[in-house]
């Protein structure tokens with residue numbers, strides 16, 4: 001069973017599958033080599049980025065992430081300023097200190113190979129690392145896959161369906177679920193709501209106080225990314241010359257507080273979501289929700305509906321509004337992760353912003369007092385109207401359509417939750433059915449529309 005902290009992970013932008021995953025793969029590979037006593041003998045490291053990691057790797061910063069992982073950094077702890085300095089130094093000196101201990105020559109131009117021609121069968125985001133000794137003999141090689149939302153998996157994990165992508169833990173969850181039907185059955189049996197079930201599972205992993213502290217850290221990281229995004233102006237990196245807009249929109253809203261436009265709700269959700277995703281596009285610290293590309297939607301809903309300008313830490317405890325939102329949203333995210341995928345390279349944007357919209361609608365419905373059935377309905381409606389959503393980022397950057405897509409997704413999530421709250425009674429389509437539909441649609445979707453920048457907006461918008 002996954003934990004709420006597997007779904008909400010603090011890290012650096014712009015992409016969880018193309019930045020967080022590769023950073024973790026690089027470090028993990030070197031740690032394995034170190035355990036075998038091979039790192040001290042290593043004279044050259046070659047990183048091979050395959051499939052989508054190669055095709056949109058430069059725009060998503062996969063090469064930079066790989067360098068950070070080789071240096072021994074972790075996405076959860078590395079500061080953006082330090083990361084920028086270390087990457088600049090690696091490019092300038094053409095030398096790397098593997099895991100901060102073993103110095104080798106490293107020329108990113110030759111030692112990071114973008115192999116967009118290799119489309120791995122197991123998952124489109126493959127990353128293979130080769131180690132060579134001073135005689136240019138290959139002494140170690142390992143392949144991992146970045147499976148979306150910062151998760152990574154070995155070949156063995158993906159080949160054995162029973163252990164497929166499972167997070168191994170010492171303790172078993174008390175109320176495990178792999179489908180919405182099972183989750184609802186647990187709610188009925190325990191006479192609890194979805195957050196109660198997820199909380200019981202979290203309690204089997206760690207003391208409640210630690211979960212509360214973790215939820216607080218997640219919300220603080222989300223809120224900080226909103227704050228930084230509201231402050232920042234200028235042009236986003238990458239060459240598309242996309243202007244940051246959240247800050248100026250925020251000023252406009254603050255200067256006109258008496259506006260009675262009914263549509264002000266849209267403005268606030270747009271502003272908060274865009275603030276986070278502009279930060280993400282800038283390589284700043286955000287939280288996977290459930291991915292970096294979809295990092296803005298859930299924070300926007302929480303900021304507008306739960307936190308406002310004056311939230312307190314108690315709201316982040318498991319029983320507070322924000323805690324409940326996060327637990328419910330994570331519970332829904334876990335089902336998508338187990339039954340389908342959170343990877344844009346596998347599912348298109350259905351698996352990123354679509355899933356975030358479904359999670360957000362569920363969280364919102366929960367804090368509005370929705371029953372388990374209404375929450376499941378909200379999550380279902382939100383995904384039903386994201387089916388077929390493609391991933392076609394212009395220039396391979398997580399900017400167009402990603403930033404606005406989070407804003408539109410936040411509004412859609414609120415509408416789905418509203419509909420579920422008002423519409424009582426049975427509904428025809430279940431969440432499990434819509435997740436399976438998303439999975440099949442993702443598998444049928446042409447690879448042009450799955451994070452390869454080979455179709456859609458990516459070929460129709462001229463870069464300048």
Ligand code: SF4
Nearest residue numbers: 293344349352391402
């Ligand atoms: S279009 Fe969606 S899936 Fe693709 S990079 Fe952007 S946010 Fe991620």
